[in-house]
Structures are given as C-alpha cells and as structure tokens.
Amino acid sequence: MMTLMLLPLFVFLALAADESAAQLPDGAGKDAVGKVCTECHDTSNIRKLRLSRDQWSEKIDDMVDRGAKGTDQEMMAVLDYLSKNFAPGSKIWVNTAPFSELKANLGLSNDETQALLDYRQKNGNFQQWQDLLKVAGLDGKKIEAKKDLLAF
Numbered sequence: 001m002m003t004l005m006l007l008p009l010f011v012f013l014a015l016a017a018d019e020s021a022a023q024l025p026d027g028a029g030k031d032a033v034g035k036v037c038t039e040c041h042d043t044s045n046i047r048k049l050r051l052s053r054d055q056w057s058e059k060i061d062d063m064v065d066r067g068a069k070g071t072d073q074e075m076m077a078v079l080d081y082l083s084k085n086f087a088p089g090s091k092i093w094v095n096t097a098p099f100s101e102l103k104a105n106l107g108l109s110n111d112e113t114q115a116l117l118d119y120r121q122k123n124g125n126f127q128q129w130q131d132l133l134k135v136a137g138l139d140g141k142k143i144e145a146k147k148d149l150l151a152f
C-alpha cells in the first residue's frame, strides 16, 4: 500500500532528474553524468559548484561512498565532463541554469534569482547579457560584472 502511494513521487523525482540531466551543457561525458549522478538528486547540486579536477575527483569518491554506481569508464567520463564544464571560470548557461547555479555564481539574492527565473519562464530564452538588464528587481551591476561568464 505504502509503496503504491509513493510511486508517483518516485516517478516525479525520476522525471525531474532526467530533465535536469538533459539541460546540462552538451559535451563528452554528459550521458554518463545523467546515468551515474541523477539517481538520488537532480543536477543542481553539481551545477552550483566550480571545482578543480582534484576537488571533483574527491566529490565523486564521496558519492561512490554514498552509493553512486558506474563502471570505471563511466566514472572517468563523469570526472572529465565535470572538470571541463564546472571548473573555476566555466560559463554559466543562463537559459538552463537552475536556481542554485545562478545564485551562487552571479552573487544574487534569493529574490533576484527568483525574479530571473520567473522572467525566463515567462519570456523564454535570453539571447545576450543585456537582456538580463530587463529583469525587474535584478541589480544590473551584478550582471554586468559577470557578463563574460554568461553563455546562451
């Protein structure tokens, strides 16, 4: 009985995780991340971070201790992908970035981050950094300071 009641929740979480994996920046190893790293949580944990290769390696070891499973080849593909796409100075893909990534990497408040997401949902993709200046309640100086990090 309990299992049946929880089933929709699991299906929902699984779909949310799949969706967040699809939204990752394209590149070699993206599929491996979707397979190995979204079983327990979506990718917002990953996307908010900017780590060195050594730090990602440690993080992946951590997750293996928590139960993440993959072949050596998949784990290497995950490490390559994360250290390439979520390194210090990596781009922020503003049209797919989740709350956590926008907030942490643009230095926004919760309200500013939510305003950005609401605007994106309502108006569709941003095309260039100046478009973000149209978001009411968002400090344009913060955006301009990071404009070279933004990707579309």
Ligand code: HEC
Binding pocket: 036, 037, 038, 039, 040, 041, 045, 046, 049, 059, 060, 063, 066, 067, 068, 069, 078
């Ligand atoms: C077996 C379940 C499981 C899998 C699979 C898994 N994680 Fe996690 N992960 C957790 C748990 C539990 C937490 C802590 C609670 C949370 O933040 O959701 C966590 C948190 C995180 C965090 C945020 C906390 C921190 O230490 O910075 C990151 C980053 C992370 N995971 C990365 C990954 C990566 C990369 C993979 C794929 C290699 C992965 N996870 C696969 C269970 C898992």
